[in-house]
Amino acid sequence: AQSVTQLDSQVPVFEEAPVExxxxxxxxxxxxxxxxxxxxxxxxxxxxxYLSGSTLVKGINGxxxxxxxxxxxxxxxxxxVHISDTAEYFCAxxxxxxxxxxSTFGDGTTLTxxx
Amino acid sequence: EAGxxxxxxxxxxxxxxxxxxxxNPISGHATLxxxxxxxxxxPKLLIQFQNNGVVDDSQLPxxxxxxxxxxxxxxxxxxxxxxxxxxxxxxxxxxxxxxPYGYTFGSGTRLTVV
Numbered sequence: 001a002q003s004v005t006q007l008d009s010q011v012p013v014f015e016e017a018p019v020e021x022x023x024x025x026x027x028x029x030x031x032x033x034x035x036x037x038x039x040x041x042x043x044x045x046x047x048x049x050y051l052s053g054s055t056l057v058k059g060i061n062g063x064x065x066x067x068x069x070x071x072x073x074x075x076x077x078x079x080x081v082h083i084s085d086t087a088e089y090f091c092a093x094x095x096x097x098x099x100x101x102x103s104t105f106g107d108g109t110t111l112t113x114x115x
Numbered sequence: 116e117a118g119x120x121x122x123x124x125x126x127x128x129x130x131x132x133x134x135x136x137x138x139n140p141i142s143g144h145a146t147l148x149x150x151x152x153x154x155x156x157x158p159k160l161l162i163q164f165q166n167n168g169v170v171d172d173s174q175l176p177x178x179x180x181x182x183x184x185x186x187x188x189x190x191x192x193x194x195x196x197x198x199x200x201x202x203x204x205x206x207x208x209x210x211x212x213x214x215p216y217g218y219t220f221g222s223g224t225r226l227t228v229v
Contacts, residue, residue, distance in 0.1 A: 034217055105159075108156070108157050
């Protein structure tokens with residue numbers, strides 16, 4: 001079975017500063033990886049996904065993430081954040097070639113962007 | 116395209132009462148999921164449907180929770196009787212097929228059991 005650990009529960013950062021949200025996963029098989037964003041009182045929205053190929057994945061709103069198989073990590077980065085990026089961010093993993101589609105989520109990282 | 120619709124948005128009930136949630140997925144999406152998101156935690160899968168068949172309900176507390184997806188479209192999730200620990204946001208998500216290209220989530224139903 002797979003699991004996800006988001007290493008920081010809260011990340012405060014000033015506007016226009018860079019940010020990294022850390023995610024580590026555990027699985028005995030190959031995986032697909034995802035980052036979702038959740039704004040207050042809304043559902044989750046897919047930011048980006050890694051399925052195969054290039055380990056650097058670009059998503060919406062200027063976010064990118066890098067898949068590191070040896071370190072079993074999938075950290076999310078943005079070079080310059082805006083106030084509007086304040087939200088909850090979830091990392092998720094799905095195992096390849098098993099119960100296709102089922103994702104396991106981390107417990108989230110609250111990103112707070114301060115002016 | 117229209118998103119995943121869920122209703123109601125909010126529900127407050129007393130413990131031991133019953134409650135039902137409704138989800139209408141994106142048209143053509145064969146796979147539908149119900150997730151439970153307790154405050155401060157990530158979503159936890161309750162049940163996965165492929166068309167109108169259950170693919171995975173291993174984490175569904177079957178003594179009190181039930182779900183169905185008639186005609187492979189809309190789905191309802193029911194809790195009977197509710198417990199205090201069922202207070203959570205119940206999220207419905209759909210996907211075009213059972214390959215994990217990412218879900219589209221609804222806005223969720225926030226349940227408070229008092």
